[in-house]
Amino acid sequence: MTILVEKHAGYRQITLNRPERLNALTVEMGSALLDALDEAEGDESCRAVLLTGAGRGFCAGQDLSEVSGDTDLAQVLDHYNRMIRKLRVLPLPVVCAVNGVAAGAGANLALACDIVLAARSASFTQAFAKIGLVPDCGGTWFLPRLVGAARARALAMLAEPVPAATAAEWGMIWQVVDDDRLMDEAHRLAARLATQATQGLALTKRALDGAETNDLDRQLDLERVLQGEAGRTPDYAEGARAFLEKRPPVFSGRRR
Numbered sequence: 001m002t003i004l005v006e007k008h009a010g011y012r013q014i015t016l017n018r019p020e021r022l023n024a025l026t027v028e029m030g031s032a033l034l035d036a037l038d039e040a041e042g043d044e045s046c047r048a049v050l051l052t053g054a055g056r057g058f059c060a061g062q063d064l065s066e067v068s069g070d071t072d073l074a075q076v077l078d079h080y081n082r083m084i085r086k087l088r089v090l091p092l093p094v095v096c097a098v099n100g101v102a103a104g105a106g107a108n109l110a111l112a113c114d115i116v117l118a119a120r121s122a123s124f125t126q127a128f129a130k131i132g133l134v135p136d137c138g139g140t141w142f143l144p145r146l147v148g149a150a151r152a153r154a155l156a157m158l159a160e161p162v163p164a165a166t167a168a169e170w171g172m173i174w175q176v177v178d179d180d181r182l183m184d185e186a187h188r189l190a191a192r193l194a195t196q197a198t199q200g201l202a203l204t205k206r207a208l209d210g211a212e213t214n215d216l217d218r219q220l221d222l223e224r225v226l227q228g229e230a231g232r233t234p235d236y237a238e239g240a241r242a243f244l245e246k247r248p249p250v251f252s253g254r255r256r
């Protein structure tokens, strides 16, 4: 099994599982990841996803033994693009626990997630330049937005590994965590997100993604539409009622 799925109360852990290859991606693995995300979305009791890697690496990017000079890389990317788009439109928060090296497509797979934690020993490398390729899986889009144009260009062209602590300092990821605490912290975060207002979080994802291309006028319009939707959810009714009753809210996460 190249992908493992474990069900926890309120969320699913999806583990990239080719540890002997540092979880390098194959086409089969990409399809299995897409299926796992589809299944998480289809399960009303699943309100968050935790993505991580088995063994000492998170993901070393495309499995280079699976591609040859004859491979049409544009077709490989069709496949990856479905994976990245799915993570971005998934109406559930995705926590990524980067347990070790994240290189090439593996680094950008992590950056496509909503909240990224990394073990102190982990690193992020835009490995593409080392083999004559262009950063993919959204790397050319995520990186400049996260770390600014100057750092994005240098990272893309030099393929230098960025240690987890630097990634956190630069705003590439949310937090760096000591290695032995990474998974506890990631589970704590996923479990917390799973008790929040699921639809509100899904609409927040849409708003933040919209903001990447909208001017202020369009973004204000988008916020108006999305807030209208949020305001019709049972969780908003519960959140407001709980505030007025001075008690913690109990969100159902109901999608409809």
Ligand code: T3D
Pocket: 020, 021, 022, 024, 060, 061, 062, 063, 064, 065, 067, 073, 076, 077, 101, 103, 104, 105, 106, 127, 128, 130, 131, 133, 136
């Ligand atoms: O289809 C397309 O090509 C287009 C799409 C491209 C997207 C991309 O992701 S391009 C970038 C591909 N990834 C890389 O270039 C990274 C290659 N890996 C590395 O540079 C190093 O492995 C790391 C820096 C990530 C880690 O180094 P280290 O020393 O900790 O581990 P290692 O010994 O290199 O790797 C452990 C094993 O995993 C090793 O196998 P072995 O010798 O024990 O049998 C190594 O060959 C294997 N491995 C690591 N990365 C890949 C891989 N096997 C296949 N593909 C890999 N990407």
